Amino acid sequence: MKQILTVKHLSKSYNGLKAVSDVSFEVKQGEKFVFVGPNGAGKSTTINILCTLLSKDAGEVVYGDLTLGQDNEAIRRLIGVVFQNHTLDDDLTVRDNLGIRGALYGYSDKEINQRINELESALEINNYIDQRYGTLSGGQKRRADIARALLQKPAILYLDEPTTGLDPQTRRVVWKIISQIREEFGMTVFLTTHYMEETEDADHVVIIDGGKVVASGTPIELKNQYAPTVLKLFSQNPGPLKESLEASGFQPWQSGGHVQISISNSLQALPILEAIQPRLDGFEVINGSMDDVFIAITGREIRA
Structure with a gap:
């Protein structure tokens, strides 16, 4: 164009x-x-x-x-x-x-x-x-x-x-x-x-x-850069789960009783879930939004 x-x-x-x-x-x-x-x-x-x-x-x-x-x-x-x-x-x-x-x-x-x-x-x-x-x-x-x-x-x-x-x-x-x-x-x-x-x-x-x-x-470019999709993993033993993921080359972080990993899209979650299934109690895929992008860039909500 x-x-x-x-x-x-x-x-x-x-x-x-x-x-x-x-x-x-x-x-x-x-x-x-x-x-x-x-x-x-x-x-x-x-x-x-x-x-x-x-x-x-x-x-x-x-x-x-x-x-x-x-x-x-x-x-x-x-x-x-x-x-x-x-x-x-x-x-x-x-x-x-x-x-x-x-x-x-x-x-x-x-x-x-x-x-x-x-x-x-x-x-x-x-x-x-x-x-x-x-x-x-x-x-x-x-x-x-x-x-x-x-x-x-x-x-x-x-x-x-x-x-x-x-x-x-x-x-x-x-x-x-x-x-x-x-x-x-x-x-x-x-x-x-x-x-x-x-x-x-x-x-x-x-x-x-x-x-x-x-x-x-583009919205996709901005979300990938400032508000990536997050895979949230629930486990009774989040510490060992995090260590296992780190050993596999991932960069997870622990927050309370769950472990999180940034992923590009939902499909990227499948091999991760298969690898850690025995240690997993549940999971949630959280897609980044343009609201998240705006807050990450400006430090405030759009209506503030």
Whole structure:
């Protein structure tokens, strides 16, 4: 996949304090790219710069052959943004909200109606497209927000914590719809989130803390490096069990009444279990999560 966005050495300060410091990353066309970090890490500042809402102090941002600061108007037509806070007019229907924004993009009435019909079907908003936006539920509003962001057929869809405040069922529905749209149109999704489980199916994850990129990679790469799978072994005699494993070339550690070993995957546990079966009372395979990765890197939970 070719690169659709390149960020090099991006920096931004407020009153002498660096909110973003030397941030660099690349986003490939069609991928789900996730940008995560604790509150105050620099996520919003970075997003606002990338969306042309905030000027940068230093660095380079390039969308294909478009350069931020020189081609901002063209960049705005390339991107769609779903902000954490709802941005449509409460007193207008969803259809009227979309129509006004289509007119701002310079579309004809025919083009606007055609695009609204497409989005109405794709996002399943047909049941309330003629309701006032202010009367909708949180999940319905979020779908309408996504429709607004997709109106101009963007190459990149920015989602700034799009499921914050939604119940788990509605979050799943929203992500199902986003996944369907991404597959159908080959769209690039750039996500910021407080829910680490939303990073599990990402193509690439960048973790930012204190305004700096502190880790980057696929979920599998990050979990292998920072939160490996652990085989937990239970035995009435954990000491001899640990010694036996060490003699076999493993690097176990003892914690209370059990012994643990880092493994690459569940299949790697099978020969270990077969070798020590007579001494074993039970076992558990504990898979590392992206929450574990985040805590290992930053020393705190994502919602802290």
